[in-house]
Amino acid sequence: MxxxxxxxxxxxxxxxxxxxxxxxxxxxxxxxxxxxxxxxxxxxxxxxxxxxxxxxxxxxxxxxxxxxxxxxxxxxxxxGEPFPALDLDARLPEPAPARVLEPEVLVIGGGAGGLSAAIAARAAGAKVVLVDERPVPGGQYYKQAASGAPLDAQQSEGAALVAAARESGAELLGGVEIWGAFDGPLFLAEQDGAALILRPKTVIVATGAYERPVMVPGWTLPGVMTTGAAQTLWRSYRTLPGRRVVVCGSGPLNAQVALELAEGGAEVACVAELAPMPFGKPFAAARMALADPALTLKGFGLLRGLRRRGIALRYGTALRGIEAADGGLAVTLADRRDGSRVVEVDAVCMNAGFEPQNEILRLLGAQMTYDAVFGHLRCTRSETLETSVPGVYAVGDCAGMGGAPAARVEGRIAGRAAAAATGHGEAYDLFAELRTLARHRRFQRGLWRLYDVRPRPPEPGQGETILCRCEEVSLAEATEGHGRNPGHVGTLKRGTRIGMGRCQGRYCGPVATRLVAGWSGAEIADRSFFAPRVPIKPVSIASILAAQEALDDAP
Structure with a gap:
């Protein structure tokens, strides 16, 4: 067949x-x-x-x-065309009536933290709805297969967590794009083209993070993707990003995905790790090993796997540029000892840290502080993971990078706390959970000391480097725009259109914020960044109309 x-x-x-x-x-x-x-x-x-x-x-x-x-x-x-032809005479379809849900606990995000929160809240007796933008829950860490058996123990663990969430009685809704978050709390979303209105008593935001790219000339070329995108292609759809690939940036995900792709049949030219060889940081490695011996052994296993397959892990090596060449890509790597070299590949995978997906939290007014080490905003939370907004909880990487094991513990704490806030369960002893959470956080601190994910602007001499993928604004254009009308990141946005595209500045925004701070000498805070704006995700006009009609008719 x-x-x-x-x-x-x-x-x-x-x-x-x-x-x-x-x-x-x-x-x-x-x-x-x-x-x-x-x-x-x-x-x-x-x-x-x-x-x-x-x-x-x-x-x-x-x-x-x-x-x-x-x-x-x-x-x-x-x-896809930049300005697709539209039928101006066509009538908009009649919007389907909006579906309204009023759970006691709404969980936004179906990853490790969100699933754990849903299970805990249901166990306490609360009515729980979990929404996720992907059809299959599991998040970026567990990345469930679209079909077939789990690929490995990590995917099996995720499948068990998804099954436990379903068996708990929580309602799991996939393919839900939340595009509006308002006081109340009130959330407007779209599912399969139909409007969805969510009016929960409490909400747990577990939206995770997305990857920080390495911005060099050529990073927008087809065939260049985040390491997580390559992993999704393989783990979810058994599709290799290319026959021959190179992995660049810094962090443990790069080594993991390189090994997975090699086991799947790809030729991995090398893993270019920006950080120097970690032997100079024995205390950080020791603290990491003591905090979580199993995960540490898993990391050493990845390194052994790369060596066994003959994949070079080049420490102290930076990605400098990418060019189209003979149906593939020519990648320039700069080694601190051996100088520059060019590698020809089909695909480039890059990861240089993460940015929290905190748009919903910021729209709701949750207090944030700037973490200068990681270069992103961290959400202020109580011991039970409640934000500065009563009834709004945040777990996992959307509140600041912490890793999947920590997200699961945070989900359990927030799930029970949110359920208690709606009248289910009473005060409970957090001692054991908080001790486990502290251990996972110690591991993460030790882990990231071994890598180099400090935020870096593009090289000053590479003015042609694109900062804003959507509006195609280069570093030189941004620098010139700030020189014409210096001020803050909003001034830069109005003068250059940086951050005005479809992704709403998710990639260029943090870079523009750091550049403006460097140019002006200002300290970075929450308001230094582009303000999130509604809709925060793509939505059809019909869905907006249906939501508005339902809200107008509401008592």
């Missing part, structure tokens, strides 16, 4: 059950999915619906994210 196929720009592209359009196109060797206003090609980058760079037209509907849209037999997919 032949595989089903979709059509891309007139040619048939086969796909397997569960694959997204992005996975099917990548497996077929198609790197470019759309063209920008400056006629530059773009492809999959984040793999999780954040960057908005994989937009295609599906069956005549423009601006569909290929990484979030399931492949279906007979689909007509065409290259």
């Amino acid at each position: 032949s595989e089903p196929a979709l059509e891309f720009d007139g040619r048939a592209v086969p796909f397997r059950e569960g694959q997204t359009i992005a996975a099917a196109l990548t497996e077929a060797g198609q790197r470019a999915f759309r063209r920008t206003a400056k006629d530059a090609p773009r492809g999959i980058f984040c793999g999780m619906g954040v960057c908005q760079d994989c937009l295609v037209t599906v069956d005549g509907v423009p601006n569909r994210r290929a990484c979030m849209t399931k492949a279906r037999a007979g689909q007509r997919v065409t290259t």
Whole structure:
């Protein structure tokens, strides 16, 4: 029996059950999915619906994210255009009535922290609804397979957690894009094109994080993607990002994904690790090992696996630039000892730390402080993980990087606390959970001392480097814009359009904030960043109209 196929720009592209359009196109060797206003090609980058760079037209509907849209037999997919033709005479479809849910505890995010929170709140007796933007819960750490058996112990652990959440009686809703968060709390969302209104008594935000890229010339080329996107392609859809890949940046995820791709059949040219060889930090390594021996052994196992497969882990090596070359990519790496070298590959995977997905928390007014070491905002929380906004809790990496084990503990604490706030359960002893959480946090502190994820602006001599993927604003243009009208990041935004694109500044915003702070000498705080704006995710006009109608009719 032949595989089903979709059509891309007139040619048939086969796909397997569960694959997204992005996975099917990548497996077929198609790197470019759309063209920008400056006629530059773009492809999959984040793999999780954040960057908005994989937009295609599906069956005549423009601006569909290929990484979030399931492949279906007979689909007509065409290259995304910057200004797609619209039928101005067409009537908007009548919006379906909005669905209204009023749970006692709403959990936003189906990763390690969100699933654990839902289970704990249900165990206490609360009515729980968990929403997640992906069709299958599990989050970025557990990354569940779209079909088939789990790939390894980590995926099996995630599958067990998802099963426990379903068995708890919590209502799990996938494919839900929250686009508005308001006082109340009140959340407006879209699911399968229909409006969804959520009015919970309490809410636990567990939206995770997205990856910080390495901004160098060529980082927007098709075939360049985050390490997490490459992992999603492989772990969720059994699709390799390319036949020959290079992994760049800093952090343990890079080594893990390099080994996974190699085991899947890819040739890994090397892992370019920015940090120096860790032998000079024995105390940090010792503290990490004492905090969590099992995870430490897992890390050493990854390094042994790379050596066994002959994959070079080059410490002190930085990514300097990427160019298109002979149907692939020519990657320039700079080693502190051996100088520069060029590697030719099909795909470049990059990860230089993470940025918390805290838009919902900031929209609700949760207090934030700037962490200069990690270069991102951390949410202020109580012992029970409640934010400065009563009834709003935050767990996991959306509140500041902490790792999946810590997120699970935080989820259990916040789930019980949120349930108690709605009248289910009483005060409980946090001693054991807080001690476990402290141990996981010690491990994370030791782990990150071994890597180098300090935020870095693009090199001053590389003015052509793109800062804003959406609006195609370069470092030179941003520098010139600030020189014409110095001030704050909002002034820069108005003068250059940086941060005005579809991703709403999720990638360029933190970089622009740090650049402006450096130029002006100002300290960075919550208000130094671009303000989140509604809608925070793509939403149809029909869904907005349906939500508005339902709110107008509400008593």
